[in-house]
Amino acid sequence: MAQFETGRTAEYHRIFQQFAWNVPADFNFGFDVVDTWAADRTKLAVLSLSEDGEHAEHMSFFELSRLSDRFANVLVDLGLKKGDRVLIILHSIPQWYVAMIAMFKLGVVPMPGTVLLTAKDISYRVNRAEAAMVITDLDHVARVDEVARQCPTLKHKLVVGDKAPGWVDYEAAMAAAPARLERGCLGQVSPADPMLLYFTSGTTGQPKMVLHSHAYPLGHEVTARYVLGLKPTDLHWTISETGWAKAAWGKLFGQMLVGAAILQRKSASGFSPENTLKAMERYGVTTFCAPPTVYRMLIQQDLKAYNFTLRRCLSAGEPMNPEVIKAWRDGTGLDIYDFYGQTETVSLISNYEFMPLKYGSVGLPTPGHDMRVVDENGVELAPNEEGYIALYLGGQRPPGLMMEYWRDDEAMAASFRGDFYYTGDRAYRDEEGYFWFVGRNDDIIKSSGYRIGPFEVESVLLEHPAVAECAVVGAPDPNGVRGVVVKAFVVLAKGLAPSDELTKEIQDHVKTSTAPYKYPRIIEYRQTLPKTISGKILRRELRAEK
Structure with missing residues (x-):
């Protein structure tokens, strides 16, 4: 770690030095987080908005617990078992949460996919991962049916929100399923077992499979507590589709760990800046995260015309323009805090409210992550010298780091070298240790x-x-x-x-x-x-x- 000046940095030093990961020998996100919060039957888990934001569906942790139990029994009845892979393609609707939590409870491995996937994309993912099931809506039924015969491992197809020939109907299956699920009914899951599979883009081949363990949600403690700064009383909104890892970051794990409520909106016809701002005001969003593109559209509106309850705003995914930050601050009185991470990780580097904010920098390492700028051989570089962003693994392996690029020895060899995980991104650190992102080593x-x-x-x-x-x-x-x-x-x-x-x-x-x-x-x-x-x-x- 670089040496910092005294002052406001003392708080950062204290947190970073005292932080320690706590990974229980027996942990299941569905049972140990969702069901625990469900003890308070009134605590809000997810607030789902219609596309125009005029209608809201409230789902408490208690309801999510019970519905996920029931859907888990649907999967058991179909023959799904621990370790089976399931491609799930759904918009931002409550059923996405029900299905995801149910699969976590069983040890079934969901593979979230963007709603923009084509039939060809679906075929690749199902066959590459040897998926046993697809869960989707009527919009995607035809795309799945187009390639189903080319997918020998695909045994089950379940449609949400409607009926389709040859497909299991979600509502009918839920009505017929037992209401309660006994923990470990298909075998206990451990933190080392596979939990979640994402496909991430590459430049020299087809998308890679990023496999996370059941310990992965615990890694999002730093995302929730230190990056997003969440509290149990917050209503958090991350602009992200359910098919991307950003949903795991901003619409699932960290928020539920701390008991914050999540706002989501189905936006099938595209992003509406006006509807977004109206919803933020109407429903009392307190913390907000969006890519720079969204902020660029939002600042075109009259921000001062809204009465926000926002207290923290964040961004990630691409460089944030300082002019956008200034315009947002002029309109809302709030800064935008940039942070950095990957599909393969949780938040690794961030800006913090208790640290000086340097516009253009992605900030300082998050607790539990020893981040460095190194050369090809793992030698740490001097300040202002550009190199690779790498996570040092000489101590305890952070739970938020992926298990592996599944079935891809070449990608593993390129990323895990010696005591380091190479992110593939390049940056430099200034004299105070702040990271300044330069770009992707490949061509993403x-x-x-x-x-x-x-x-x-x-x-x-x-x-x-x-x-x-x-x-x-x-x-x-x-x-x-x-x-x-x-x-x-x-x-x-x-x-x-x-x-x-x-x-x-x-x-x-x-x-x-x-x-x-x-x-x-x-x-x-x-x-x-x-x-x-x-x-x-x-x-x-x-x-x-x-």
């Missing part, structure tokens, strides 16, 4: 809170007959809203010429072949692409031209 594009792997987009682009070669990078949004957008450099097939019509055709092809948020909003046509002698495309040169 972070746009509007999404992580997009260029390989996935390029693979789809190359399926179009007009595309001979291509390279995808992140580029500044010319409209200034999304921060970064996907830009594709395209070499056309022989005899073809660029046109607006062709550009739209290629963009539409990407939208229909993979998740729509991945499509290139900018396409630039080239005669050739910069390459190494071995033929590898030099994306860094293309990024420099943007």
Whole structure:
């Protein structure tokens, strides 16, 4: 650890030095957290809003406990057992929580997926993880049915909110299931057992599988207590879809650990800044977290026209522009605190209310995480020298760190080197120990809170007959809203010429072949692409031209 000056840093030193992880030998998030809070039958767990924010459905911890017990019995009746994988694709609705907590109780491993997944995406995930079941809504039934015959391990399909031929009906199954679940009915789960599986984008292949253990929720103690600063009386809102790890960060584990209530809103038709601000005011949101893209849209509204009860605002996922922070502070009187982490981890670095805030910095290490900037060999670098962000594992392994990149020895070897976990991101530390994010070591594009792997987009682009070669990078949004957008450099097939019509055709092809948020909003046509002698495309040169 770097040495800090005295003053307000004393509180940080005290917390960091005294913090110790507590991982019980027997821990199950569903039973030990949700059911414990359920002892107070009135305590609010989740407040689910309609898309316009006019209607709210309240679900207490007691109701969540009972409903998750019942749904666990639905899964048991279907034959699901500890260790089975289940792809779950649902909007921000109460049933997502019911299904997730039920699977945690049983030791079944949920695989949350974004609602933007295509049939091809679904097929890849089910087959790669050998999933036994899909839980989704009517919007995705046709996509699953399109590829179901190509998925030999897929035995069960359950639809929420409607009926579909060949699918188990959620409501009917719940009505027929026993109301109570006995703990350990399918075998006790330990903190070392697999609990949760996320797919995360890569640049040299298909999405990797990030496997977390049942100890993972305990890692979010630092996310909740020190990063978000949550209290049992808070109503917290994180803008995130249920398919991303950000939901685990901001809509599930840390909040329920401390007993804070969670607000979520179904927004199938897109983000509405006005509805968001109205909901924050109407329902009394006290803590709020959103990607910079959301804040850029919110500051376009008259913030002073609202009577907020906010006390803490946060952001993560991509660099936060200081001008946005200033505009938000002018409108609300509150700063935006940036923090850093990954799908593979909990919050590793953060800004704190009791520490000086340096705009543009992601802050200081969170308690329980020995974060360093190192070179390829694990040698810690001097202040202001750029290197790799790495987590030192020489002591106790933090519970919030993933178990592994499942079934991917190459990715494991690249990330776990010696006593370090290499995040793949680059940064430098200043003389006071603050981290300043530089960028991803690979080419991951972070746009509007999404992580997009260029390989996935390029693979789809190359399926179009007009595309001979291509390279995808992140580029500044010319409209200034999304921060970064996907830009594709395209070499056309022989005899073809660029046109607006062709550009739209290629963009539409990407939208229909993979998740729509991945499509290139900018396409630039080239005669050739910069390459190494071995033929590898030099994306860094293309990024420099943007």
